[in-house]
Amino acid sequence: MSLANQKPRSFDCHMHTPLCGHSFGEPEEYVDTAVRRGIDLLCFTCHIPMAVEGFGQEGTRMRLDQLPLYRDKIAAAAAYGRERGVEVLCGIEAEIFPEEEPLEEMKAFLERESFDFVLGSLHHMLPLFRHWLYRNGHHDDRGIVAAYFRTLAGAAATGRYDSLAHPDVIRLYGTLSEPFDPAAHEDVIKEALDGIAESGVCLEINTSGRIKGDYIAHPDPLIMKWALERAIPFTIGSDSHTPERVGDGFREVLADARTLGLSALHYFREGRRHRLPFSPEMAGSGIA
Numbered sequence: 001m002s003l004a005n006q007k008p009r010s011f012d013c014h015m016h017t018p019l020c021g022h023s024f025g026e027p028e029e030y031v032d033t034a035v036r037r038g039i040d041l042l043c044f045t046c047h048i049p050m051a052v053e054g055f056g057q058e059g060t061r062m063r064l065d066q067l068p069l070y071r072d073k074i075a076a077a078a079a080y081g082r083e084r085g086v087e088v089l090c091g092i093e094a095e096i097f098p099e100e101e102p103l104e105e106m107k108a109f110l111e112r113e114s115f116d117f118v119l120g121s122l123h124h125m126l127p128l129f130r131h132w133l134y135r136n137g138h139h140d141d142r143g144i145v146a147a148y149f150r151t152l153a154g155a156a157a158t159g160r161y162d163s164l165a166h167p168d169v170i171r172l173y174g175t176l177s178e179p180f181d182p183a184a185h186e187d188v189i190k191e192a193l194d195g196i197a198e199s200g201v202c203l204e205i206n207t208s209g210r211i212k213g214d215y216i217a218h219p220d221p222l223i224m225k226w227a228l229e230r231a232i233p234f235t236i237g238s239d240s241h242t243p244e245r246v247g248d249g250f251r252e253v254l255a256d257a258r259t260l261g262l263s264a265l266h267y268f269r270e271g272r273r274h275r276l277p278f279s280p281e282m283a284g285s286g287i288a
């Protein structure tokens with residue numbers, strides 16, 4: 001049975017393998033959860049290898065020489081999934097950074113290697129970004145949040161990423177004095193969303209926010225509302241680092257997103273975007 005030409009009804013396009021060193025469970029176990037939850041397409045997006053110090057190495061991401069192993073693992077899971085009605089795709093979670101120089105090797109890697117889906121993440125807790133903020137005089141919440149969102153918009157404009165992961169992750173321990181409130185940064189966030197809308201790049205609904213910090217999915221409903229007003233397309237991912245989290249929270253989060261006007265979700269195969277109009281099955285149909 002070939003699944004590649006079949007349209008999925010539900011998908012989860014952000015998850016990891018143990019190669020990153022902070023994830024548990026083999027990809028086949030993620031497939032098992034997908035089967036139980038009625039999700040018929042998974043895209044793995046392990047953290048991209050980075051040579052530059054400051055992006056984190058062991059315990060954060062696979063090494064460059066582990067890429068063939070990553071591909072083998074995903075191919076094995078794809079074969080396993082094929083027999084169970086779950087298509088498995090191979091993506092990567094790439095890094096976003098305000099300066100191009102530390103990304104040169106990553107850019108060459110992405111030009112050399114092809115993936116079904118390239119997620120872009122600005123991991124604001126990484127030492128390199130914290131140092132960059134400091135060096136560039138972003139010492140208060142206003143400056144930090146503005147720099148974060150401007151960097152996202154800049155990343156969208158490069159065309160290097162298919163979707164921007166957990167778009168407001170800065171709210172997790174990113175600000176210094178006040179908890180992050182999008183309404184307090186409306187101007188800079190809307191300016192960034194204008195740029196992202198123009199680029200055509202997707203934003204990600206990421207349900208891992210529900211188990212961290214302030215316990216709501218990314219992005220905040222207000223940011224999602226502003227994004228939908230600009231017709232920015234959305235992907236969805238659980239950002240699972242354990243098999244049990246596949247599809248986690250999709251039902252609740254999609255119900256909320258629907259009330260904000262979400263009418264479709266998107267997934268990528270071989271770098272091409274596919275649109276799936278909203279349906280109740282998107283949240284999975286299983287009971288587990």
Ligand SMILES: [Zn+2]
Nearest residue numbers: 016020022047
């Ligand atoms: Zn991770």
Ligand SMILES: [Zn+2]
Nearest residue numbers: 014015093239
């Ligand atoms: Zn991730």
